[in-house]
Amino acid sequence: MTIPAPAAPPAVRIASARGRWILLTTVLGSSMALLDSTVVNVALPRIGEDLGADLAVLQWTVNAYLLTLAGLILVGGALSDRFGRRRIFVLGVVWFAVGSLLCGIAPNAAVLVASRALQGVGGALLTPGSLALIQGSIHPDDRGRAIGLWSGLGGVGAAVGPFLGGWLVDGPGWRWVFLLNVPLAAVCVPVALRHVPESRDPQAHGSFDVAGALLAASSLSLVTYALIEARSGSPLIIAAAVLGVVLAAVFVRVERRRADPMVPPDIFASRQFTAVNLVTLCVYAAFSGFFFLVVLQLQVVAGYSALAAGAALLPTTGLMLLLSARSGELAERIGPRIPLTVGPLLCAAGMLLMLRVGPQASYVQDVLPALLVMGMGMVALVAPLTAAVLASVDPGRAGLASGVNNAAARAAGLLAVAALPLLAGMGPESYRSATEFDAAFGRAMPWCAGILVLGSVLAWATVRNPSPAACHPQCHMHCGVGAPPLEPPASV
Numbered sequence: 001m002t003i004p005a006p007a008a009p010p011a012v013r014i015a016s017a018r019g020r021w022i023l024l025t026t027v028l029g030s031s032m033a034l035l036d037s038t039v040v041n042v043a044l045p046r047i048g049e050d051l052g053a054d055l056a057v058l059q060w061t062v063n064a065y066l067l068t069l070a071g072l073i074l075v076g077g078a079l080s081d082r083f084g085r086r087r088i089f090v091l092g093v094v095w096f097a098v099g100s101l102l103c104g105i106a107p108n109a110a111v112l113v114a115s116r117a118l119q120g121v122g123g124a125l126l127t128p129g130s131l132a133l134i135q136g137s138i139h140p141d142d143r144g145r146a147i148g149l150w151s152g153l154g155g156v157g158a159a160v161g162p163f164l165g166g167w168l169v170d171g172p173g174w175r176w177v178f179l180l181n182v183p184l185a186a187v188c189v190p191v192a193l194r195h196v197p198e199s200r201d202p203q204a205h206g207s208f209d210v211a212g213a214l215l216a217a218s219s220l221s222l223v224t225y226a227l228i229e230a231r232s233g234s235p236l237i238i239a240a241a242v243l244g245v246v247l248a249a250v251f252v253r254v255e256r257r258r259a260d261p262m263v264p265p266d267i268f269a270s271r272q273f274t275a276v277n278l279v280t281l282c283v284y285a286a287f288s289g290f291f292f293l294v295v296l297q298l299q300v301v302a303g304y305s306a307l308a309a310g311a312a313l314l315p316t317t318g319l320m321l322l323l324s325a326r327s328g329e330l331a332e333r334i335g336p337r338i339p340l341t342v343g344p345l346l347c348a349a350g351m352l353l354m355l356r357v358g359p360q361a362s363y364v365q366d367v368l369p370a371l372l373v374m375g376m377g378m379v380a381l382v383a384p385l386t387a388a389v390l391a392s393v394d395p396g397r398a399g400l401a402s403g404v405n406n407a408a409a410r411a412a413g414l415l416a417v418a419a420l421p422l423l424a425g426m427g428p429e430s431y432r433s434a435t436e437f438d439a440a441f442g443r444a445m446p447w448c449a450g451i452l453v454l455g456s457v458l459a460w461a462t463v464r465n466p467s468p469a470a471c472h473p474q475c476h477m478h479c480g481v482g483a484p485p486l487e488p489p490a491s492v
Contacts, residue, residue, distance in 0.1 A: 011139035012197070014146045021195035022137050023146060027153045028188040029093050030130040032181045033123045036100065039165025040065075041295045042310040043174040045431065047112070050174065054428035055421060056228050057109045062292060062417050063224055064113045068120030069127070070410035071217030074262050074403045077128035078208060085132040086198045090189055092125025097185035103178035128403065136199030162314060166307030209262035215251035216262070219244045220411060227418035231428070263404055272392035273401065275462035279340055280385060280405055281412045282455030283347075286448040287378075288413030289420040290351055293444055296431050297354075301438045302361045312367055319375035324383045331384035335465025340388065343381025344456040348449035350374025355445055358438055391466060416451075423447050 012019045044058045051057070080088040099119035106112035131150070138146045168176040222244030226237050255261040268274045291313075298309040331339045353370035361367060386405075393401045421430075424444035430436045 012137050012142075013139050014142040014149075018195055018197075019138065019142070019146070021191060022133060023149055023153075025089075025188060025192045025196050026130045026133050026150055028184055028191070029089060029126050030150070031153075032093065032096055032100075032184050032188070033127055035161050035164070035184075036119070036178070036181060038161030039168070039177045039310070041291055042162060042165040042306050043169045043177050044292075045296060045299045046169050046174045046306060048431065051106075051109045051112065053109045055426055055431055056428060057113065058431065059228050059292075059417055059421065060113045061109075061116055063228070063414050064116035065120040065123070066288075066410050066414040066417070067217065067220055067224060068117050069123045070407050070414055071220055072121060072124035072213060073127060073407050073410065075208065075213050076124040076126075077132070077403050078262075079125065080129045080132050081200055082208075084198045084200045085129050085136050086192055086196050088125050089129030089133060090192050092122050092127070092129060093185050093188050093192070094122075096122030096126055097182050098122070100178040100181035100185075104175040104182075127406075133196060133199075137197050162310030162312075162317075163307070166305065166310035169306035209255075209258060209260065212251060212255055212258065212262035215247050215254060219247035219251060220414060222247065224414055224418045227415065227422055230422050263407075264400070267393060267400065267404065270392045271462070272464060272466070273389065275458065276336075276340070276385065276388045276392060277405060277408050279344075279455045279459045279463065280389070280408050282451050282458065283344055283381065283385070283412075284409040285412040285416035286344075286347065286351070286451040286455070289416040289444065289451075290354075290448050292417045293420065293441055294354065296437065297357060297441045298367070300431055301359055301434045301441065302357055302367075303359070312363060313371065315368060315371040316375035316378060319372070319379050320382065323379045327379045328383040328387060331387060336384045336388035336391075337459065337463045337465050339380045339384040340459035340463050341456050343377045343379075343384070344452040344459070346377025346380060347374050348377075348452035348456075350377060351445050351449045351452070355442055359434060388463065420444055420447060 012022060014020070014023065040062065044061065047053065047061060048055075048058050076088065076092065096119055099115050099122050102115035102118065103112055106115055134146045134150060164180075165177055168174070168180070222240045226241035226244060229237050230241075252265075255263050256265050268277075294313070295309045298304040298312055299306065304312065327339065350370050350373035353373060354367075356366045356370070358366075386402075389401055389405045421440070421444075424440045424447065426440040426444075427436065430440055
């Protein structure tokens with residue numbers, strides 16, 4: 001049975017009461033996912049201590065969420081367009097809150113990891129819907145301002161996150177990092193149901209690519225499992241890795257043959273789109289590995305409290321909030337190639353400077369310089385990367401391009417968190433020993449820096465500045481379009 005498309009809701013001005021309610025709803029919804037991902041890393045040492053968990057459990061605490069989010073985020077966007085953006089957004093918020101509640105009361109590590117996977121499903125439903133509500137309800141003349149306000153308020157949430165997470169971990173306990181989402185959802189859902197008009201894409205048709213979603217999630221799951229458990233060297237681990245690679249190849253084959261694939265292969269016919277996504281894989285793999293390990297380094301080795309470790313990362317967020325808009329304007333004038341080349345190199349330098357952070361490290365002399373250099377690299381990189389992705393496809397495919405790029409970033413983070421401890425030679429109990437973890441951190445940072453240098457080389461060799469003559473009317477960066485941006489690294 002086909003659900004008839006509702007009449008298009010009247011375009012809402014952002015200055016109206018309803019416009020402000022819509023903005024509040026989207027900010028609340030996205031803040032749940034943003035705050036959660038910002039503060040969970042800060043809580044990892046305490047989670048491991050309270051649950052008696054080894055390093056693999058801490059990896060799965062991060063990766064179970066990223067796995068379902070990366071595997072299902074494109075499906076979430078398609079569901080929103082088909083069945084109603086408000087409906088799927090509300091479902092995602094409720095689902096995320098239930099997963100958060102289960103995380104908060106988890107009696108053991110297995111329940112926590114399973115609940116994190118449930119959270120990821122909710123995140124895959126609400127994340128695309130957050131901006132889709134603005135796109136589907138706000139007057140076209142106000143959408144740019146609405147998205148700017150959404151991004152700015154979300155940035156404030158990111159800035160508050162480390163303070164809040166550290167205070168919760170050191171105060172009432174790490175479980176409140178998750179339980180905090182429940183009251184946010186209790187406010188968000190009734191506001192959405194009462195004040196946000198329903199909308200959907202009347203052009204959405206065809207069947208859902210369930211097979212593609214299952215193959216992608218299964219492949220990522222098996223490869224992640226093999227990387228995290230590789231230390232055992234058992235035949236089962238090898239079989240999981242091989243099967244994961246085989247399923248990835250089957251996924252590509254299925255997507256090529258389907259009439260309505262989850263990831264249309266022809267979108268990669270754009271060499272620019274392919275190039276920028278390769279850069280995305282390198283950049284977000286390095287970012288995710290770095291932010292997973294640095295909060296452990298600050299707490300386990302440098303002796304910081306959870307609050308101090310979270311607050312220590314604020315310079316990167318502050319620089320992003322203050323300078324990202326100007327970075328976008330600069331990239332608009334000079335094109336994406338130089339920012340995407342220089343940004344990763346600065347981030348790599350910042351990560352190498354973190355090698356100075358050891359026992360009793362001085363924040364001003366050791367930690368702050370590294371984070372300032374890295375923050376400037378992120379300023380140079382993140383906004384131009386988003387614009388370059390969207391500029392590389394036709395305007396009508398901007399939403400798909402943004403979704404594919406977000407999924408690529410999440411998948412890169414997932415694999416990095418799984419692989420980096422293995423590459424750095426971290427044992428299951430290494431995070432309990434300051435000496436052992438410090439040595440492993442020293443081996444991990446060059447890996448992260450090397451991946452960023454690879455991204456920089458790829459950007460210089462493959463990314464091109466589009467000709468202004470080829471621009472379309474919605475251009476923001478030679479031929480960039482106004483569409484949902486790639487979020488900055490979740491841990492920032």
